[in-house]
Amino acid sequence: MSPVWDGLWRAEVVDTARGLLGAELTSGGVTVRLTEVEAYQGMGVDPASHAYRGRTPRNAVMFGPPGHAYVYFVFGMHWCLNIVCGEPGSASAVLVRAGEVTQGVEIARARRGGVVPDRDLARGPARLATALGVDGAVSGTSLVDGQGPVILVPPPYPADPWHIMAGPRVGVTAAADLPWRFWLHGEPSVSSYRRHIPRRRRAR
DNA sequence: GATGCGATTCACT
DNA sequence: GTGAATCGCATCG
Numbered sequence: 276m277s278p279v280w281d282g283l284w285r286a287e288v289v290d291t292a293r294g295l296l297g298a299e300l301t302s303g304g305v306t307v308r309l310t311e312v313e314a315y316q317g318m319g320v321d322p323a324s325h326a327y328r329g330r331t332p333r334n335a336v337m338f339g340p341p342g343h344a345y346v347y348f349v350f351g352m353h354w355c356l357n358i359v360c361g362e363p364g365s366a367s368a369v370l371v372r373a374g375e376v377t378q379g380v381e382i383a384r385a386r387r388g389g390v391v392p393d394r395d396l397a398r399g400p401a402r403l404a405t406a407l408g409v410d411g412a413v414s415g416t417s418l419v420d421g422q423g424p425v426i427l428v429p430p431p432y433p434a435d436p437w438h439i440m441a442g443p444r445v446g447v448t449a450a451a452d453l454p455w456r457f458w459l460h461g462e463p464s465v466s467s468y469r470r471h472i473p474r475r476r477r478a479r
Numbered sequence: 480g481a482t483g484c485g486a487t488t489c490a491c492t
Numbered sequence: 493g494t495g496a497a498t499c500g501c502a503t504c505g
């Protein structure tokens with residue numbers, strides 16, 4: 276594993292998240308440059324984390340070594356891609372929320388199913404996963420050993436700190452006040468979703 | 480642009 | 493049974 280990665284995984288997950296801005300994910304002919312990420316801490320610490328209540332079959336890979344993919348299924352139709360961080364057992368991770376497609380634009384567009392503006396190809400975690408062709412089969416594979424279906428490459432240089440914005444994580448109901456979402460200022464590919472608002476059940 | 484809401488499957492309680 | 497780390501479309505301004 277490269278020294279770059281080693282240092283990133285050892286950092287606090289919020290710093291790891293910032294350090295991943297500008298990194299590139301490549302899968303099946305499509306490359307995405309990360310412009311928006313969210314940090315999730317580990318078991319018993321972060322109530323918004325899937326690992327908060329401990330290890331389960333679904334989140335088991337979060338407890339494994341860093342640099343691996345944790346992919347989960349939400350809302351009955353979407354896949355989301357996370358990068359496992361920290362020491363093995365720490366169960367922290369960074370959710371990849373959005374990016375700019377830098378290679379394979381037409382492949383990504385085909386995966387997204389037709390007419391999609393470039394900036395929207397990987398704008399949002401489920402769209403990003405779709406653009407890369409990522410699904411549950413990727414979960415548990417390494418992103419950094421060059422052997423897996425998805426390859427993660429470090430940023431050519433760290434993002435300018437003045438360029439990094441921070442705010443509440445999107446769509447989470449717990450710990451909604453923590454500014455653990457990070458994005459690159461001015462990037463058109465940054466998702467614009469609002470904070471989750473619990474909706475009343477419609478059975479009435 | 481902002482806001483509201485339904486779709487649709489699964490893991491966990 | 494409940495609610496979820498979302499998205500796309502409809503509606504309003």
